[in-house]
Amino acid sequence: MHPTLYAIPTPLGGLPGDALPESALGIVRGLRDFVAENAKSARAFLAAVGMPCALRELRIEVLDQNTRNDSVRALLAPLREGRALGLLSEAGCPAIADPGALLVAAAQGAGFRVAPLIGPSSIVLALMASGLEGQRFAFCGYLPRETGAREGRIRQLEQRSRAETATQVFIETPYRNQAIVTSLLRVCAPQTRLCVATDLTLPQETVVVRSIAEWRSAPPQPGRRPSVFLLLAS
Amino acid sequence: MHPTLYAIPTPLGGLPGDALPESALGIVRGLRDFVAENAKSARAFLAAVGMPCALRELRIEVLDQNTRNDSVRALLAPLREGRALGLLSEAGCPAIADPGALLVAAAQGAGFRVAPLIGPSSIVLALMASGLEGQRFAFCGYLPRETGAREGRIRQLEQRSRAETATQVFIETPYRNQAIVTSLLRVCAPQTRLCVATDLTLPQETVVVRSIAEWRSAPPQPGRRPSVFLLLAS
Numbered sequence: 001m002h003p004t005l006y007a008i009p010t011p012l013g014g015l016p017g018d019a020l021p022e023s024a025l026g027i028v029r030g031l032r033d034f035v036a037e038n039a040k041s042a043r044a045f046l047a048a049v050g051m052p053c054a055l056r057e058l059r060i061e062v063l064d065q066n067t068r069n070d071s072v073r074a075l076l077a078p079l080r081e082g083r084a085l086g087l088l089s090e091a092g093c094p095a096i097a098d099p100g101a102l103l104v105a106a107a108q109g110a111g112f113r114v115a116p117l118i119g120p121s122s123i124v125l126a127l128m129a130s131g132l133e134g135q136r137f138a139f140c141g142y143l144p145r146e147t148g149a150r151e152g153r154i155r156q157l158e159q160r161s162r163a164e165t166a167t168q169v170f171i172e173t174p175y176r177n178q179a180i181v182t183s184l185l186r187v188c189a190p191q192t193r194l195c196v197a198t199d200l201t202l203p204q205e206t207v208v209v210r211s212i213a214e215w216r217s218a219p220p221q222p223g224r225r226p227s228v229f230l231l232l233a234s
Numbered sequence: 235m236h237p238t239l240y241a242i243p244t245p246l247g248g249l250p251g252d253a254l255p256e257s258a259l260g261i262v263r264g265l266r267d268f269v270a271e272n273a274k275s276a277r278a279f280l281a282a283v284g285m286p287c288a289l290r291e292l293r294i295e296v297l298d299q300n301t302r303n304d305s306v307r308a309l310l311a312p313l314r315e316g317r318a319l320g321l322l323s324e325a326g327c328p329a330i331a332d333p334g335a336l337l338v339a340a341a342q343g344a345g346f347r348v349a350p351l352i353g354p355s356s357i358v359l360a361l362m363a364s365g366l367e368g369q370r371f372a373f374c375g376y377l378p379r380e381t382g383a384r385e386g387r388i389r390q391l392e393q394r395s396r397a398e399t400a401t402q403v404f405i406e407t408p409y410r411n412q413a414i415v416t417s418l419l420r421v422c423a424p425q426t427r428l429c430v431a432t433d434l435t436l437p438q439e440t441v442v443v444r445s446i447a448e449w450r451s452a453p454p455q456p457g458r459r460p461s462v463f464l465l466l467a468s
Contacts, residue, residue, distance in 0.1 A: 007362040018257040019352055093358055096368040104365030108443040115439065116362040118253055120352045124327055128241040128350040131338030134330040138372040138400070166372070205349065209342040 003079040005107040006031065006086045007100070009093045009119025010041075012201045012226065016049045019201065024117040025049055028086060033078035034060045035103055036088040045088065063087075063099055072102045079112045091226075093121045097141055097171065123169055126197035126228040129207040133232055136166035143170055143180065150179070154187045154231075161192075162233035170231075174224040181220055188212045188231070195230040196220040237313040239341040240265065240320045241334070243327045243353025244275075246435045246460065250283045253435065258351040259283055262320060267312035268294045269337055270322040279322060297321075297333055306336045313346045325460075327355045331375055331405065357403055360431035360462040363441040367466055370400035377404055377414065384413070388421045388465075395426075396467035404465075408458040415454055422446045422465070429464040430454040 008028055011019035020028070028049050036042035039060045047055060061075050078085045087094045087103055093116075094100035107114050123139050140157060144150045157168040172180050184194055190213035197207040208220065242262055245253035254262070262283050270276035273294045281289060295309050312319045321328045321337055327350075328334035341348050357373050374391060378384045391402040406414050418428055424447035431441040442454065 009362075017255065019255055021251065021253055021255055023252040093362050095362045095365060096358065096371075098368070101365050101368045104363065105443075106365070108365045114363040114365070114441055116359040116434070116441070118352075118354045118359070118435065121355060121358045124330065124355045124358050125350040125352070128243075128327050128329045129338065129348040131329060131335050131340075131342045131348070134332070134335045135375045136373065137330075139370060141369045200350070201352065207348055207350070209339075 002113045003082050004084050004113045004115050005079060005104065006084060007094045007104060007114065007116045008086050008088050009117060009121070010045050010089050010091055012091050012120050012122055013199070014201060016045060020117065020119045024119065027117060031084055031086040032058055033083055034058060034086045034088055035063050035075050036060055037064050037090040037098060037100070038062070041090060042088045063103055065099055067099065069102065072106050075103055076106055076110060076112070079107065093119065096121065096123070120201055122171070122197070122200050122226070122228050125200045126195065126207060126230055127167065127169065129197065130167070130195035130209055130230050132167040132193060132195055132209065132230055133165055134167070136164060138166055138168055140168055140170045142172060145176070147179070147183065151183045151187045154183055157231060158188055158192055158233045161231055168231045170229050172227070172229070174226055177222040177224065177227055180229060181222070184229070184231070185212060185216055185219060189233060192231060192233040196222055197228040197230070198222045198225050200228070236347045237316050238318050238347045238349050239313060239338065240318060241328045241338060241348065241350045242320050242322050243351060243355070244279050244323050244325055246325050246354050246356055247433070248435060250279060254351065254353045258353065261351060265318055265320040266292055267317055268292060268320045268322055269297050269309050270294055271298050271324040271332060271334070272296070275324060276322050297337055299333055301333065303336065306340050309337055310340055310344060310346070313341065327353065330355065330357070354435055356405070356431070356434050356462050359434045360429065360441060360464055361401065361403065363431065364401070364429035364443055364464050366401040366427060366429055366443065366464055367399055368401070370398060372400055372402055374402055374404045376406060379410070381413070381417065385417045385421045388417055391465060392422050392426055392467045395465055402465045404463050406461070406463070408460055411456040411458065411461055414463060415456065418463070418465070419446060419450050419453060423467060426465060426467040430456055431462040431464070432456045432459050434462065
């Protein structure tokens, strides 16, 4: 049995038992070595998973935006010593829009087995519930912070969506939700459809699709709640 | 409480208990009305979920490639009558690369609540385990069947991947795996990285990343097993 790196999704909010299949939780409970973006929230997740050992017996190393590329390989030490290793994201799927991809790439490069566990992806949940084009879609990450650049990027994504009939998906840090909404309503064509998916998997979840024209008369109010935006131009 | 359309992922193989969180299984067990791509495999899934009623008491309507657009709205009848409705995919997430998006769009258009449940997405699982670029990626669906057109499309995807540092993800019906592999090895640049993810979530799962140059000396052998292909050019 080769040592395996498990890519472990974490809840978007709420409890692990609501977010991961029982078989995935069973694998997590068997691990003792973890790499996480944030040790504190990793510990909270592992406490809620019901680890069969004291949390202080777990080894949790941090991989975040400040981790130097040449330090990433050292995080594979448990695998080299023959033990399985778990990679935790801060919320949702590791290695998608988070620094974990560096660890997975290092593990792949060193020939270790990498196994992904099933769990929440805000991108996929939003797309499923949007009814927008699911045969072709692009995840574009974060939009530029500066208004002019952001609106230029939105124009570009709308054009591509129209030319290729492909849904364009993007996210933002919650405190910039309002800026994104303002830019979308200003820049996009009236008939372009916009889906705003907010608080996914939580009791107050909403996933609403409207044309830009409709949104203009009653703008989305995501406030500072985590949101995913999806755009399909026609 | 508004009637809700639940978008329900199904296993990529294996049992529902290994694929969906317990909270999602609980919601499925409470439903009596379903729309599915294939009634027979929907019944097999619902039998394995452990529905608390006889399967013959369930209403399962079919939405597949032959369903006419003007028949889709009729499938919303349970919602109009005040009951929740479940949308099942054939494997993986409904409304992503399957006809279910039409039903979700109709429900969104009619103002019903749509709630996505957590479950397996082969696209996301493959991306997580690939370590390829996860900040930007595109799902491109199926490639053209004809060799010339397919290889032209691969060239285009490779160019875009290089220009935008974005992972390009595509799938194929298993009996065309070999044709895809042959085209990829013929067309792509030696340093382009290709991930082949086969039998995801199953015991014999493999997710392997190599450069095209490396794959040329030991080509991937996905056979006719379900596979996802991911490409990142540099």
